[in-house]
Amino acid sequence: MHPAPPPNAARASLTGLMGLAFVACLWAPARADEVSVAVAANFIAPMQQIVAAFERESGHQVTLSSGATGKFYAQITHGAPFHVLLAADDTTPQRLEQEGRAVAGSRFTYAVGRLVLWSAQPGYVDAGGQVLRTGDFAHLAVANPKLAPYGLAAQQTLEKLGVADRLKPRWVMGENIAQTYQFVATGNAPLGFVALSQVMEKGRIARGSAWQVPADMHDPIRQDAVLLNKGQGHAAATALLAYLRSENARAVIRSYGYAF
Amino acid sequence: MQLSAEDWSAIGLTLRLAALTTALLLVLCTPLAWWLAHTRSRWRGPIAAVVALPLVLPPTVLGFYLLVLMGPAGPLGTLTQSLGLGTLPFTFGGLVVGSVAYSLPFAVQPLQRAFESLGARPLEVAATLGAGPVDRFITVVLPLARPGFITAGILSFAHTVGEFGVVLMLGGNIPGVTRVVSVQIYDHVEAMEYAQAHWLAGGMVAFSFIVLLALQWWQPERPRP
Numbered sequence: 001m002h003p004a005p006p007p008n009a010a011r012a013s014l015t016g017l018m019g020l021a022f023v024a025c026l027w028a029p030a031r032a033d034e035v036s037v038a039v040a041a042n043f044i045a046p047m048q049q050i051v052a053a054f055e056r057e058s059g060h061q062v063t064l065s066s067g068a069t070g071k072f073y074a075q076i077t078h079g080a081p082f083h084v085l086l087a088a089d090d091t092t093p094q095r096l097e098q099e100g101r102a103v104a105g106s107r108f109t110y111a112v113g114r115l116v117l118w119s120a121q122p123g124y125v126d127a128g129g130q131v132l133r134t135g136d137f138a139h140l141a142v143a144n145p146k147l148a149p150y151g152l153a154a155q156q157t158l159e160k161l162g163v164a165d166r167l168k169p170r171w172v173m174g175e176n177i178a179q180t181y182q183f184v185a186t187g188n189a190p191l192g193f194v195a196l197s198q199v200m201e202k203g204r205i206a207r208g209s210a211w212q213v214p215a216d217m218h219d220p221i222r223q224d225a226v227l228l229n230k231g232q233g234h235a236a237a238t239a240l241l242a243y244l245r246s247e248n249a250r251a252v253i254r255s256y257g258y259a260f
Numbered sequence: 261m262q263l264s265a266e267d268w269s270a271i272g273l274t275l276r277l278a279a280l281t282t283a284l285l286l287v288l289c290t291p292l293a294w295w296l297a298h299t300r301s302r303w304r305g306p307i308a309a310v311v312a313l314p315l316v317l318p319p320t321v322l323g324f325y326l327l328v329l330m331g332p333a334g335p336l337g338t339l340t341q342s343l344g345l346g347t348l349p350f351t352f353g354g355l356v357v358g359s360v361a362y363s364l365p366f367a368v369q370p371l372q373r374a375f376e377s378l379g380a381r382p383l384e385v386a387a388t389l390g391a392g393p394v395d396r397f398i399t400v401v402l403p404l405a406r407p408g409f410i411t412a413g414i415l416s417f418a419h420t421v422g423e424f425g426v427v428l429m430l431g432g433n434i435p436g437v438t439r440v441v442s443v444q445i446y447d448h449v450e451a452m453e454y455a456q457a458h459w460l461a462g463g464m465v466a467f468s469f470i471v472l473l474a475l476q477w478w479q480p481e482r483p484r485p
Contacts, residue, residue, distance in 0.1 A: 068450060070449075070450035070451060070452065071450060073452065074449060074450075074452070138346070139350055139432070141432075144433060144447065146447065146450075146451045147447065147450045147451055171432075171434070172350045172432030172433070172434060173432060173433040173434070174432075174433075175428060175433070175446070175447075175450070179428075179429075182324070182327070182429075183327075183349075183432065186327055186328055186331045186333070187331050187332045187333050188327060188330075188331045188332070188347060188349045188350065189350075189432075
């Protein structure tokens with residue numbers, strides 16, 4: 001059996017060692033900054049790709065939270081710790097700017113969304129969208145127009161086609177575009193209005209059948225980004241927003257079916 | 261009062277859903293709870309665990325998998341389609357099925373505990389006095405297990421009224437069919453209509469409080485030591 005070291009000396013040296021370790025942690029070399037981003041549900045896939053490239057080039061870390069723009073507005077209004085908001089519309093960032101919760105002049109359109117009428121079944125949706133007039137489907141999936149810009153665009157498209165009243169009883173509404181896509185992808189709704197970015201893979205629509213709604217059928221789905229108050233003066237956040245406008249980022253955004 | 265016609269429709273729908281779910285649960289779970297309380301089969305453990313699953317599964321997970329199972333490609337959906345019923349998502353019936361699954365443990369467990377606490381003695385005594393099994397159940401078990409039934413009923417009702425995740429995944433937010441109060445409140449908040457959200461939420465809390473309070477008075481007096 002080893003003789004125990006004198007208790008006081010052991011305790012003193014252990015405390016000294018821990019203290020040194022603690023100070024060493026505080027004295028760490030300047031780390032790259034971490035940016036906290038709230039991103040609209042429909043844009044999460046391209047954003048992950050853009051962020052991967054940004055992190056490699058700049059050395060900064062980015063954490064993404066994906067969700068509904070309306071929810072982000074409520075959270076940001078109540079102090080959520082985001083630096084940057086990538087919304088699904090242009091009204092929410094504008095509202096945040098007007099209410100003084102975002103940095104004035106930092107707002108810009110990072111993408112223009114494209115609407116598509118999609119079905120998981122190949123051959124169900126024709127290239128002209130005539131299925132809306134002739135089809136016998138029980139359910140049409142649409143994002144809630146009150147909450148989601150893609151839902152509002154879908155409603156405008158149906159009104160322009162003159163089929164809105166006839167089809168309204170068959171709507172099933174998703175809370176956001178991601179849920180709308182789930183309804184169609186699981187086959188519960190034979191067809192629905194989703195974001196082109198959700199069904200586009202490597203530049204083409206990989207599954208099912210679709211009608212790409214012409215841009216003049218609805219108000220443009222402008223998706224704006226803005227620097228929030230918590231991100232003011234945050235070098236990495238500003239760098240990320242600048243990177244979003246770069247040609248590299250735009251190439252990625254374009255490949256997911258967005259316009260500018 | 262700032263409640264619109266849509267809000268009232270959501271309230272009525274929620275109460276109908278909760279009432280129907282509670283009635284179905286009490287009918288379905290009484291035999292199940294009885295079996296769990298008295299059986300010595302080796303299936304007791306696994307079945308009790310399956311019954312308790314909705315307690316630990318996040319409601320949106322439960323709702324999503326119900327959406328898949330009840331959809332045209334899923335086993336339940338194929339069954340309902342072959343019976344000529346179409347598919348269950350986006351219907352009131354689909355919500356009832358989802359709510360029954362979601363609130364199952366809240367009905368089974370209080371009933372099971374109530375049946376277990378009876379013990380075998382009152383039933384043996386009744387049998388020696390010549391009562392048949394059905395008679396024993398109705399005249400001995402039901403009155404003695406009444407607190408268990410009341411608890412199971414209250415919990416199932418309240419749990420269904422508060423249900424959100426499952427309805428969100430299965431419902432499709434159809435006014436008058438699947439747009440229940442929890443989804444309506446959520447929509448108001450998302451659309452930044454906070455005043456309406458407050459009225460609806462406040463009304464539901466007040467209503468629930470009054471119902472729960474009233475049911476407390478209904479409980480039989482517990483014997484004082």
